[in-house]
Every structure is written in structure tokens, then in C-alpha cells.
Amino acid sequence: MTVTAQPGVPPIGAVIYAPGNPPERLLADFAADLLARGFKVGGLIQHTQRAEDGRKTDMTVTELDTGRTLSIGQSLGKASKACILDSQALAEASGAMRRAVEGRADLVFVNKFSKSECEGQGLASDMLAAVAEGLPVLTAVPGVLIGEWVDFTGGRTDLLPPTWAALWRWWGPKHLYADMAQGVGEAKVKRVVVGLNWTMVETEDGVGLAQTPERGTPACLAAPQAGDRAGGALSELAALVRSNNPFDVALGVAACNAHYNRFDLEAERDNGLDSFGRPEGEAVVIGAFPSVEQRLPGIKVIDRRPGPGQYPEEAAETLLPAAETVIITSATLANRSLPRLLTLARDSRVALVGPGAPLTPRLFSYGIEVLSGLIAEDMDGLARVVAEGGGAKDLKRFCRPATLRAPIP
Known part of the structure; x- marks a missing residue:
């Protein structure tokens, strides 16, 4: 079955897994990578402990905002075949979900969708609250509950295989601008040059270029804060990639490139x-x-x-x-x-x-x-070419x- 979320609604991703093989490590690594890149993530990641015979011995969840780990399992003995979930402990852990919603997280992780959520219990209400607030949600769903999950989400879901590439494809290229800007440091901007064809931003460590918006766009009417760009923090200029003004976006891209395309970068010289x-x-x-x-x-x-x-x-x-x-x-x-x-x-x-x-x-x-x-x-030579309207060959x-x-x- 393939179900794709409808346009205009927050994405709801479900990593589908086979019985006994939940994608806990995959989701934990994905959350850690997003955090390392500067994204705000919240919610819960689950870790299941098992005995040598495969029997569950404990379940814990980690709060992504605090790093605190809580046990949500209960000891029922080797002979028991009942679910070891401690509903009261899960209710305590649900505070991380509410904080994620209140803090407008970029992505809310829900440890998994289980039979409890099918019955409207567990984290069902917290999950729906995140979606109602327009926040993207990512969880794990066992294959046997795909039908119940689709009913729960009203079909507004993306079903994902448990792979790293699938998670990044779902997260999507729409986040690459924020990703680039969040990696930019606090270097001081030395020079900004806006030419007919190219925009240039220079720091002590590198120079970045971006194509100047075409004439006729709103960016060509007046440059915001003209004359005050140099001397500020590169990270502030890079944040302009999120702007709706084409002129600002070009400045933001050039600022990002000034950080990444640094003078000492080792790279191939291929065309x-x-x-x-x-x-x-x-x-x-x-x-x-x-x-x-x-x-x-x-x-x-x-x-x-x-x-x-x-x-x-x-x-x-x-x-x-x-x-x-x-x-x-x-x-x-x-x-x-x-x-x-x-x-x-x-x-x-x-x-x-x-x-x-x-x-x-x-x-x-x-x-x-x-x-x-x-x-x-040659920074001065490059600045002259940009100021005089040179092209890529120049x-x-x-x-x-x-x-x-x-x-x-």
C-alpha cells in the first residue's frame, strides 16, 4: 500500500517496520543529525531492551529536548505474554510532546504508533495536537497496523521504508536553506558587492557568490539596509536565505557560500x-x-x-x-x-x-x-568583476x- 500526504497539510511520516524489528536506532540517529544541524526537534525516541530469547525486558523513551530517559516498561515475569507498557509512565513522558508543540518544534518525534494509540490512548491525543498545530510528525508503525494508522490520520500520511535515504527524502529539499544558514559561523563580514549579475560577500576566511536577481523583480527597487551590511555577523546575513525578498535571498546564499567556500578548502579541481x-x-x-x-x-x-x-x-x-x-x-x-x-x-x-x-x-x-x-x-580582482557586471567566465x-x-x- 502506498499512501501520500495531501498537499497543504503538515507532513506526517510513518516508518513501517516488520514485527520485532522497530527502527529505533534509525529514528534516534535521524533526530541526532537534525539536532546537530541546528534544527529544533522534540518529542520522544524509544529504546527497547530484550533478553537473549527476544523477549522484551524493558522499554525506555528519551526526551529530545532534555535528554532525560524514562522507563515506560513494567516487569511482568518470563511467563507473561502481556504488553509490558506502563501507561502511567508513558503519560508522564508525554510532557515532552506537549513541550514540542508549545515550542513549535521543526519536527516532532513520536516513539511509535501502537495498539494503545489505535484505541485513542497512549500518545494519540498528543500526536493529533501536534498535527492540529501544523507541526510535522514522524513516528514508527508496525506493518500489521498500517490500516489502523491510515484511518487514524485520515490518509494524510507518508508511509516510509526504514532507510536513511527515505527519511531524508521525506524531510525534503525545502529545508536545505535553513540547513545551510544554521551551519554558518559568526565571522565578520568584510565586504559586500552587488553587481548586475553577481552578488559577493567576503570574510577573512572566504568569499561567497550568488546570482543577483533579474531586473524587474522587487529586489531591484531598493536594497534593504544598503551601506550597513559590512561589519556585521556573517550568520545574520546568511539567515536572509529565509526571506521572501529575492535580493535578500541572494545575499543570504552568498553569505552561506562565504562560510563554506573558504580559502583553505581542499577539493578536486574538476569541471x-x-x-x-x-x-x-x-x-x-x-x-x-x-x-x-x-x-x-x-x-x-x-x-x-x-x-x-x-x-x-x-x-x-x-x-x-x-x-x-x-x-x-x-x-x-x-x-x-x-x-x-x-x-x-x-x-x-x-x-x-x-x-x-x-x-x-x-x-x-x-x-x-x-x-x-x-x-x-584574488578578492580585489573578483570584487571589480562583480561590480562591473562581469559574467561567470570573468x-x-x-x-x-x-x-x-x-x-x-
Whole structure:
């Protein structure tokens, strides 16, 4: 059975598992990874202790906000076949659920959906309260209770296999902007240059680039806080990736790149267009890179202003799901179209290529296999090119190419 959550409602993820094999470690590791990246997670993670014969000897839950571990099991003896759940102890642990809702957690973990929740007991009301508040929820559901779970959620659920990749795919590329910004440190901004084509942010440790919004967008009317950007904290500038103002988003992306594309970063010097060699299967490029059709014969090119033989951006809806390899221009990061493209290309090998590509392994979790961008070597020369409206080819004169590849699983 495949059930997908309806659009416009908070995502409710259910990791489906076989009897006796709950995904407790998987969910605990996922929660820990999100916490390490700066996301606010709440709720409960369960740990089950078993005897050598497989019999449950205890169950504990860990509160994600406090780290406190509570026992929710009771000793019934070796001969007992009854459920060892201590309902009163679980009721005490449910405080973590209420705190997650009150604190507007980015993701609420529920240790599992069991027969107690089927009967409206356990954590059923807390789970529904989180959903009613518009918060995403993730839990574990035994395969034998899929029907009851779908009824409980009214079909507003995503059924997930118990794999790391499935969890990240469900969490989704829509979170990559917050993820990038949360990793940026407190370096001081030395210089900000906004040119016709590119936006540049410089610190003592690195320089970041992002494509400047096109003329005609609201960003070109007036730059917020112009003249006051330099001298502040890089993390504050990076937080602008969450803005609805295209100008601010470009500044935020450039600030993120100034943190990640640092001068001392060790990376390959490959050209990003060669990320997958000469594709043998269906291959798509997002962005009309110069001479890309000659470099990669047979490739399908999608661009906002398609030339002869190229496809309009609407073609991504049909071309990307069928593609084996996809190369995406980093301009999609600044114009906020990247999350949708990554969702469409979820079954493809993906490379993000261009001067505005952030060189950080954080993005590998969102389905990107190769990141290929630039690391500045002559900051003054680069600033002049940006200020004078130079293009990507001009930027390369003052930078070195740099490519990161995701580890082979």
C-alpha cells in the first residue's frame, strides 16, 4: 500500500517496520543529525531492551529536548505474554510532546504508533495536537497496523521504508536553506558587492557568490539596509536565505557560500559539467551553460529563456523524473527553484554546478551527489568583476574551480 500526504497539510511520516524489528536506532540517529544541524526537534525516541530469547525486558523513551530517559516498561515475569507498557509512565513522558508543540518544534518525534494509540490512548491525543498545530510528525508503525494508522490520520500520511535515504527524502529539499544558514559561523563580514549579475560577500576566511536577481523583480527597487551590511555577523546575513525578498535571498546564499567556500578548502579541481562523464542514459541540464550541447552530446537543456533545441522550464516536470543524470545550475539556489527540481529528480544522480554552489557536505543529504563551484584567490580582482557586471567566465579568472563528491555508500 502506498499512501501520500495531501498537499497543504503538515507532513506526517510513518516508518513501517516488520514485527520485532522497530527502527529505533534509525529514528534516534535521524533526530541526532537534525539536532546537530541546528534544527529544533522534540518529542520522544524509544529504546527497547530484550533478553537473549527476544523477549522484551524493558522499554525506555528519551526526551529530545532534555535528554532525560524514562522507563515506560513494567516487569511482568518470563511467563507473561502481556504488553509490558506502563501507561502511567508513558503519560508522564508525554510532557515532552506537549513541550514540542508549545515550542513549535521543526519536527516532532513520536516513539511509535501502537495498539494503545489505535484505541485513542497512549500518545494519540498528543500526536493529533501536534498535527492540529501544523507541526510535522514522524513516528514508527508496525506493518500489521498500517490500516489502523491510515484511518487514524485520515490518509494524510507518508508511509516510509526504514532507510536513511527515505527519511531524508521525506524531510525534503525545502529545508536545505535553513540547513545551510544554521551551519554558518559568526565571522565578520568584510565586504559586500552587488553587481548586475553577481552578488559577493567576503570574510577573512572566504568569499561567497550568488546570482543577483533579474531586473524587474522587487529586489531591484531598493536594497534593504544598503551601506550597513559590512561589519556585521556573517550568520545574520546568511539567515536572509529565509526571506521572501529575492535580493535578500541572494545575499543570504552568498553569505552561506562565504562560510563554506573558504580559502583553505581542499577539493578536486574538476569541471562540474564533467561530473558524470558522457551520460549514456537520459540526461538533463538545467541552465544553458555555454557550449553544453557540444560538451555533452544528446543532453536535454532546460532554460528560462530556451534557445533552439532547448526546453522551457515547465518541461522539468516531465523530463527530470525520467532522467538518470541531472546537472543543475547554482542559479536555482538564489531563485529558490532548487528544492522543486531536487524533488523532481529524486531518482537521478544530481550535480549542482556554478559560481554560486555551496561546497558543503550538508547538501548531500538532499539528493545532490556532486557540488562544483569556485574558491576565490584574488578578492580585489573578483570584487571589480562583480561590480562591473562581469559574467561567470570573468569570475573564473580570479578563482579556482572546486568540486566535492558525496561519499560512496
